[in-house]
Amino acid sequence: MKRAFEFFDEKSHKFWWIESLEEKFVVNYGKIDSIGKYEIKEWDSIEECEKQAEKLIKSKIKKGYKEINNFDFENRYYFDDIEYDIDFLTSHPNFRKHFTDEQLYCNCGDEETPFGSDTGNDVLHIIEEKIRKNKNFSFSDFPKYLIEKEWGIEYFEPLPIIDEKIFAEDLKIKDKGLSREAIINESDEVIIATAFAQIKITGKISEDLKEKALLSLKRMEMIAKICGYGESEINKQLYNDLEKF
Known part of the structure; x- marks a missing residue:
């Protein structure tokens, strides 16, 4: 269920919409042309969720909100409920349509997922x-701005790796007590998280950022190989899914 409403009077022009999915629903509300606030509520059952959603809708209608059937759900920014964290319901419809593995793309705990590491979560x-x-x-x-200007560390532009041996030697270099591997990895995590964040928030991605994210995923794969960490199935899925978007 997904329904949208607007309210007009002499003092205000507001929107309010709701979408339910199984035991949860999200509401987004605020002034017209604003991002508004997102809130997620979770209930004990699908039936209870639908009941509470209908109750909210009736209360809005009673206050003078009018339902609109042509609400533009595409050209909007989608932000998470800070009290609930990352969720499909607070993601752009294009993100949900293409990146269907919720356990992967809305994961807050797995270091390999776009938003599961501390870095990825912070970036979003x-x-x-x-x-x-x-x-x-x-x-x-x-x-580049975040890493250099706000975090004060070296930014490594993702580039194709021409010579694996030279790259392996570069990884041994240390800077300020950190291995080159760790510093490069920080750049890659930020680039990848930014790419998926753009899709999650806006439903689209700039071609240059997409290319950088794909190169970062390749570079992470190469570093894992050189360092003997083994292949990452998550990394492969991220690459394949992003490449097809």
């Missing part, structure tokens, strides 16, 4: 904060 929420302040936010420029 920092981007949300920055977009609220500046709707002209540049996803493509963000990884």
Whole structure:
């Protein structure tokens, strides 16, 4: 169930929409042309969820909200409920349609997933904060800016690896007590998280950021091979799913 409403009077022009999925529903509300606030509620059963959703809808209608059938769900920013964290219900419809593995793409605990590491999770929420302040936010420029200007570490642009032996030697270099592997990995995690964040929030991705994310996933695979970590099935799925988007 997915329904949208608007409210007009002399003082305000507001929107409110709701979508239910199994035992949860999300509401998004605020002033027209704003991102608004997202809230997720979870119930004990599908029946209880639908009952509570209908109750909310009736209360909005009673307050003067009018249902609209042409609400633009596509050209919107989708942000997570900070009290609930990452969820499919607070993701753009295009993200949900293409990246269907919720355990992978809305994971807050697996280091290999886009938002499961501390870095990936931080990137998503920092981007949300920055977009609220500046709707002209540049996803493509963000990884380099974040790493160099805000975190004060070296940024490694993702490039095709021409010579594996030279690259393996470079990984042995240390800077400020950190291995080159760790510093490069930080760049890759930020780039990958930014790419998936753009799709999750906006439903699309810039071609240059997509290319950088694919190169970062390849570079992570190469580092894992050199360091003897073994192949990552998650990394492969991220690459394949992103490449097809």
